[in-house]
Amino acid sequence: MDEVDGVHDLGGMQDFGPVLVERSEPVFHASWEARVFGIGGIVTLQGLANTNKVRHAIERMDPSHYLGSPYFEHCLTAFATLLAEQGVLTREELEARAGVPFPLSRPSQAPPWPRAAAGDGHSRFAVGDRVRVSGAHPRGHTRCPRYVRGKQGIVDRCDGAFTLPDADVHGDDPPVEPTYAVRFDAAELWGEEAESGATVSVDLWESYLEPA
Amino acid sequence: MVEDGHHHPAPPSPVEARAAALEALLTEKGLVSPEFIDAIVSAYANDIGPMNGARVVARAWVDGEYRDRLLGDGTAAIAELGFGGPEGEHIVVVENTADVHNVIVCTLCSCYPWPVLGLPPNWYKSPPYRSRMVREPRKVLSEMGLELPESVSIRVWDSSAEVRYLVLPGRPHGTDGMIEEDLAKLVTRDAMIGVARP
Numbered sequence: 542m543d544e545v546d547g548v549h550d551l552g553g554m555q556d557f558g559p560v561l562v563e564r565s566e567p568v569f570h571a572s573w574e575a576r577v578f579g580i581g582g583i584v585t586l587q588g589l590a591n592t593n594k595v596r597h598a599i600e601r602m603d604p605s606h607y608l609g610s611p612y613f614e615h616c617l618t619a620f621a622t623l624l625a626e627q628g629v630l631t632r633e634e635l636e637a638r639a640g641v642p643f644p645l646s647r648p649s650q651a652p653p654w655p656r657a658a659a660g661d662g663h664s665r666f667a668v669g670d671r672v673r674v675s676g677a678h679p680r681g682h683t684r685c686p687r688y689v690r691g692k693q694g695i696v697d698r699c700d701g702a703f704t705l706p707d708a709d710v711h712g713d714d715p716p717v718e719p720t721y722a723v724r725f726d727a728a729e730l731w732g733e734e735a736e737s738g739a740t741v742s743v744d745l746w747e748s749y750l751e752p753a
Numbered sequence: 754m755v756e757d758g759h760h761h762p763a764p765p766s767p768v769e770a771r772a773a774a775l776e777a778l779l780t781e782k783g784l785v786s787p788e789f790i791d792a793i794v795s796a797y798a799n800d801i802g803p804m805n806g807a808r809v810v811a812r813a814w815v816d817g818e819y820r821d822r823l824l825g826d827g828t829a830a831i832a833e834l835g836f837g838g839p840e841g842e843h844i845v846v847v848e849n850t851a852d853v854h855n856v857i858v859c860t861l862c863s864c865y866p867w868p869v870l871g872l873p874p875n876w877y878k879s880p881p882y883r884s885r886m887v888r889e890p891r892k893v894l895s896e897m898g899l900e901l902p903e904s905v906s907i908r909v910w911d912s913s914a915e916v917r918y919l920v921l922p923g924r925p926h927g928t929d930g931m932i933e934e935d936l937a938k939l940v941t942r943d944a945m946i947g948v949a950r951p
Contacts, residue, residue, distance in 0.1 A: 552860030552911065553888045557881040559896055566874045568798050573772035578797065578872075579790030580776060587784065596862055612863060612878045614768050621775055630778050639774035641767045684913050686860050688887065701843065703915045720914045722845075736891045738906040744914035 546678055546687055548604040553688040553730070574613040581616055590623050593706040597682040598622045601646035622646040651681025654712025664719040665747055670696045672723060673753040674745065682710040685749040689741075692729050693753045697742055698722040705746050718747045802871035805836045806919060807940035809846075809869060811933045814924040824848055827919065831869060840917055841868030847910060848921040849947075854901055855908045856894065856947030857918045858886040866917035870942060877946065887911055897948050920947040 551557075569575040584590045598619035599607070607615065622645040624630050635643040666672060676691040684706045700720045708715035724742045727735035765773065779785040809831055813820040823830040827844035831837065844866050847855040859865065863878040876882055885893050890907045894900075901907065910918045922944040928936060943949035 550861060551880050551883040554880075554884040555888075557879075557884045560876050560879065560881045560885070560893060562876050562897065563874070568802070568872055569794070570875075571769070573769045575794040575798070576776050576790060577772050579793040580779065580785055582793045583785045583789055584779075589784075599862070608880065610768075611875065617768070617772055617775065621771075624775075624779075629782070629784070634778055635771070635774050638777055639767075639770040641770050643771050643774070684861060686911065686913055688860070698845070700914070700916055720916075722910075722916070724908075731888055736889055736907075738903065739890055739909065740906070741887045741909045741911060743911045744916055746914065 547600045548607050549600045550687045552686045569613075570611075573617075574611075577613045577617045577620070581620055584620055584624065589627060589629065590620060591709070593682065593704075593709045594623055595619045596706075597649070597710045598646050600682060601649060603644065603647070606644060618644065618646055649681060649711070651679075651711050654708040654715070664699055666696050666699070666719075666721060666750065666752075668696055668699060671753040672696055672721075672750045674723070675749050675751060679707060681707065683707045683749075685745060686743060688730060689723075689725060689743050689745075692725055694723040694725040694729065694743075696721050697724040700744065703746070705748065707746075720744055720746050721750065723750070797867075797872055801838070801867060803869070803940075803942035803945060804937070805834075805871075806866070806869035806942070806945045807937040808834055809836070809919070810921060810940045810945065811937035813921055814928075814936055815933045820848075820921075823921065831919075836868045838868045840864070841866055843916045844869070844919055845916050846919045846921050847908065849923045849950075851923075852905060853908055854894075854905050854947065855910060855918075855920045856886065856890060857910050857912060857920060858883060859912045860884070860887055861913055864912040864917060866919050869919055870945060874942070894948060897943075899949055920945050922951050925951050 599615045602615065602618055621635060621643065625632055625645060632643055632645055671693060673693050674685065674689045674691060700722065702717045702719045704715045705718050722742050722744050724740050727739040727741065730741060776785065780787065812834065813823050819830060823846050827846040831844055849855055860883045863873050865873040865877065887909055890909050891901060912918055925939060939951045941949055941951060944951045
């Protein structure tokens with residue numbers, strides 16, 4: 542199994558049980574969580590990681606490790622993976638120092654960008670337009686959640702143009718594309734089981750969308 | 754456990770050992786300094802948290818022109834109070850009304866408006882919240898203690914791109930005489946995520 546339609550893409554999945562709220566929760570539950578958070582800030586500032594690449598590295602974790610570990614362990618695994626892949630350190634060095642196994646994320650299975658032609662940077666859609674989300678299930682990193690693929694919605698807000706995450710992770714010269722808040726009726730997403738009187742707005746890059 | 758009168762610190766857990774190993778190696782290679790990590794940690798442990806968002810909400814409750822600016826350009830209006838930074842470059846504020854309730858989620862990871870809310874709680878990052886809030890929001894809100902009448906529609910915002918959302922809750926009844934500073938104490942983190950009301 543690789544990162545295609547990964548375990549991180551949780552929207553709409555069933556049977557995870559109740560939301561467990563911890564009263565008076567601290568910002569960090571242990572010192573190691575705080576240290577990992579700080580390391581993340583520094584390696585990002587030094588250009589050894591960016592948000593998209595960290596997310597992708599988390600998405601490449603073994604699914605059982607992902608679901609069985611807390612957020613800051615995801616970050617720790619992702620930072621170590623990205624640093625090992627760039628040759629800054631090795632897994633052997635990490636394990637020798639830690640004295641315990643240091644599981645890293647799996648290598649990316651995605652083909653290099655481009656997978657498809659990018660737009661010209663001008664917004665194709667306006668507020669009120671009906672759009673359909675692409676039904677594609679791309680191999681590799683994307684910010685198009687599985688639960689909206691192939692679904693129809695209305696453009697609610699036009700946001701700025703931002704680097705396409707799919708291309709940022711898998712290519713050398715990622716395009717900048719407009720993004721949109723697209724509103725979906727709950728019934729479009731969940732059919733007869735949908736709650737009444739609910740909508741879900743999802744923020745999507747332009748190449749995830751087509752006119753409906 | 755101390756049985757012989759001497760203190761034996763517990764051995765580090767595997768994840769503690771891994772985190773310490775990564776920091777030690779990066780420090781030796783000159784890539785990170787413990788003091789810089791301390792500074793980042795201190796900022797998010799002490800200075801950047803929901804008390805910032807509470808000030809924004811309280812200002813919007815007492816100042817109609819500020820409220821309008823906040824709903825028009827959240828990032829700029831929040832910057833007026835001195836807040837901004839990572840994960841707060843593009844903030845959209847969504848307002849609860851008598852008929853509409855807003856709630857925020859990130860189904861793909863854990864996107865969250867750091868400058869106004871700080872770092873997210875564990876439940877926000879957990880699979881139950883991320884999987885269920887887009888599918889059965891009314892049920893999840895009810896389980897979390899927020900019962901909404903059927904007449905109130907729910908808008909869920911999945912922050913899947915660059916925008917980070919902040920909910921502007923309705924001002925509680927019976928607070929007409931209160932000053933801004935006291936109003937801010939009524940504004941909770943959960944109300945600004947949308948899983949509670951102040």
